[in-house]
Amino acid sequence: MGERTALVRRPSPRLGDGIVTHIERRPVDAALAARQHETYVAALESAGWRVRWLPPADDLPDGVFVEDTVVVCDDLAVLGRPRVPERVEEIPSMEGTVAELGLEVTRIDEGFLDGGDVLQVGNTVYAGRSARTNEDAICQLTRQVATRGRRLVPVALNDCLHLKTAMTALPDGSLIGVPELVDTSALPYLRVAQESAGAHVVVLGEKQVLVGASAPRTADQLTAEGYDVTVVDIGEFEKLEGCVTCLSVLVP
Ligand SMILES: CN(C)C(=N)NCCC[C@H](N)C(=O)O
Numbered sequence: 395m396g397e398r399t400a401l402v403r404r405p406s407p408r409l410g411d412g413i414v415t416h417i418e419r420r421p422v423d424a425a426l427a428a429r430q431h432e433t434y435v436a437a438l439e440s441a442g443w444r445v446r447w448l449p450p451a452d453d454l455p456d457g458v459f460v461e462d463t464v465v466v467c468d469d470l471a472v473l474g475r476p477r478v479p480e481r482v483e484e485i486p487s488m489e490g491t492v493a494e495l496g497l498e499v500t501r502i503d504e505g506f507l508d509g510g511d512v513l514q515v516g517n518t519v520y521a522g523r524s525a526r527t528n529e530d531a532i533c534q535l536t537r538q539v540a541t542r543g544r545r546l547v548p549v550a551l552n553d554c555l556h557l558k559t560a561m562t563a564l565p566d567g568s569l570i571g572v573p574e575l576v577d578t579s580a581l582p583y584l585r586v587a588q589e590s591a592g593a594h595v596v597v598l599g600e601k602q603v604l605v606g607a608s609a610p611r612t613a614d615q616l617t618a619e620g621y622d623v624t625v626v627d628i629g630e631f632e633k634l635e636g637c638v639t640c641l642s643v644l645v646p
Pocket residue numbers: 412413414415456459461462481509510511555556557558559634635636637639640
């Protein structure tokens with residue numbers, strides 16, 4: 395802890411068998427995915443994040459989307475509880491890793507929670523009500539993050555996989571995303587991303603962000619605003635409804 399650690403897992407050669415819900419399945423080039431992942435990890439490292447590899451899970455096609463397996467809030471790690479059976483086996487290796495990092499590990503005992511539905515901005519934790527994350531889990535998460543001084547705001551989603559499919563935040567805490575995909579009534583101002591992939595921003599530092607190559611207009615706009623923008627192509631992961639946030643858990 396305190397070392398700006400990025401948790402990642404190498405992509406499975408079976409990535410192409412991962413779950414798709416809202417888009418059509420397309421063939422995945424596993425070798426290209428591996429190269430894209432290397433570039434993504436290198437970008438985290440060059441922004442000063444110490445990379446910690448989770449044990450490989452080559453039999454778990456979605457195992458590379460580590461964001462869904464845990465929510466880290468200060469020294470607390472709340473393990474995800476996948477609704478989809480295919481992803482349940484990803485949790486134990488994340489549990490071991492966050493325990494080794496010295497985080498206090500807790501679980502959700504009822505309901506379902508994917509970390510992709512949880513966006514932390516300052517002392518606010520936004521939690522998406524999705525097909526993967528339900529009310530029982532959100533209630534428990536509310537109590538757990540309250541122990542770290544956080545206030546949870548539930549957010550209803552419109553037909554999208556995860557909250558972070560719809561929106562993320564910039565380093566100054568302002569929200570960016572696709573308003574049609576979220577109930578904005580509980581949110582402060584949600585800036586409209588230039589393209590849907592521009593809803594996915596990873597905050598690497600105070601002025602440093604990472605976005606996917608599928609969001610060129612957002613990248614240009616953020617650059618014009620003075621951000622140091624790293625662009626990575628994660629096209630093979632996008633075929634499985636992944637985005638740049640899903641591929642790591644950043645432990646500040
Ligand atoms: C913010 N997002 C989108 C995520 N955190 N996770 C993406 C998981 C994709 C995987 N195929 C699945 O359907 O579970």
